[in-house]
Amino acid sequence: MNxxxxxxxxxxxxxxxxxxxxxxxxxxxxxxxxxxxxxxxAIFMLMLGGTSAFLGPVVGTMMLLLLNDVITKFTEYxxxxxxxxxxxxxxxxxxxxxxFVLEALHRRxxxxxx
Numbered sequence: 001m002n003x004x005x006x007x008x009x010x011x012x013x014x015x016x017x018x019x020x021x022x023x024x025x026x027x028x029x030x031x032x033x034x035x036x037x038x039x040x041x042a043i044f045m046l047m048l049g050g051t052s053a054f055l056g057p058v059v060g061t062m063m064l065l066l067l068n069d070v071i072t073k074f075t076e077y078x079x080x081x082x083x084x085x086x087x088x089x090x091x092x093x094x095x096x097x098x099x100f101v102l103e104a105l106h107r108r109x110x111x112x113x114x
Contacts, residue, residue, distance in 0.1 A: 048089055050096020059098045063089075 023029045032038075041064065049060025067085055072078045093100045 044086055046096070048086065048093075048096060050093075050099035052095065053098045053102055056096050056098040060096065063097065 019029075022033070045060035045064050046057055047060065048063045049058065050056035064086075067082060068078070071081050071085070075081050089097070095103075
């Protein structure tokens with residue numbers, strides 16, 4: 001029972017911290033932050049970065065923000081373009097970019113130890 005409580009406490013703290021930082025960054029908390037597209041962005045970040053590595057979501061966040069910034073500078077159809085790019089990343093890197101890189105490193109350097 002205490003393990004579940006500890007896990008819930010850790011998860012709620014980890015979820016509360018970014019929300020607090022975002023409210024400080026934009027000087028408030030608005031109803032638009034609870035819309036489904038905001039949670040969809042979090043899912044895209046997880047899909048891009050990967051879930052089995054600790055830094056996977058961080059890498060996914062940086063990739064999504066960078067892609068969004070670059071694509072909005074070059075086209076007015078950024079939603080369609082970003083969707084196609086994310087779809088290509090999801091098809092090529094099924095487990096995420098971080099997991100793909102870690103598996104490639106493990107294949108490259110992990111087999112030489114035997």
